[in-house]
Amino acid sequence: MLKIKKLFKNFYFILGLDSFLTIEKWKNYENLLKICNFIVCSRDDFDKKYLEKFLKTLNINKYIFLLDYQQKYIPQGEKVIFLKIPRLEISSTLIKKYLKLGLDIYPFVPEKVWLFLKTKFEGGKRLNV
Numbered sequence: 001m002l003k004i005k006k007l008f009k010n011f012y013f014i015l016g017l018d019s020f021l022t023i024e025k026w027k028n029y030e031n032l033l034k035i036c037n038f039i040v041c042s043r044d045d046f047d048k049k050y051l052e053k054f055l056k057t058l059n060i061n062k063y064i065f066l067l068d069y070q071q072k073y074i075p076q077g078e079k080v081i082f083l084k085i086p087r088l089e090i091s092s093t094l095i096k097k098y099l100k101l102g103l104d105i106y107p108f109v110p111e112k113v114w115l116f117l118k119t120k121f122e123g124g125k126r127l128n129v
Contacts, residue, residue, distance in 0.1 A: 010037060012074070017042040017082075021054065033058060038080045043087040055080065 013036045020040045023029050046065055055063055063080040075081060090108045098105045099121045106114045 010074075010076070011035065012037050012039050014039045014041065016040070017044075017046070020080075023058070033060070033079075037078065039074075040080060040082050041085045042082070043085055046082050046084065051082065 013032060015038065017040050020038065023032075026032070048065060051063075055061070060079045062078050063082065064075050064078045065082045065084075066075075067084045088108070095105050095108060098108075099117065102121075105117065109117070
């Protein structure tokens with residue numbers, strides 16, 4: 001893991017709030033806290049007081065709460081960035097179902113993902129590309 005830290009100046013671990021709140025149960029989580037920063041995403045509002053207490057138990061004092069997921073830059077120097085993201089009623093299962101049926105997934109995924117998948121599937125069948 002330390003090799004990764006040397007390769008990348010700023011290494012971000014992106015995860016959901018529910019996973020972040022269980023980090024103390026992870027094997028060697030202390031190493032992760034040392035080598036990377038975290039972007040913690042949630043579709044719901046953050047309970048800032050609760051999270052501030054939780055961060056203290058991890059000895060983290062550099063963090064920020066962002067409510068605009070379309071922010072153009074990542075704040076530097078923060079160990080944890082809490083990011084509120086929009087709630088989308090979509091799942092990977094639904095996307096796979098749409099692809100199998102030959103339906104358009106454009107409204108559900110970013111344009112680059114749509115363009116990539118469009119080259120891999122045609123009429124519900126996976127192309128050998």
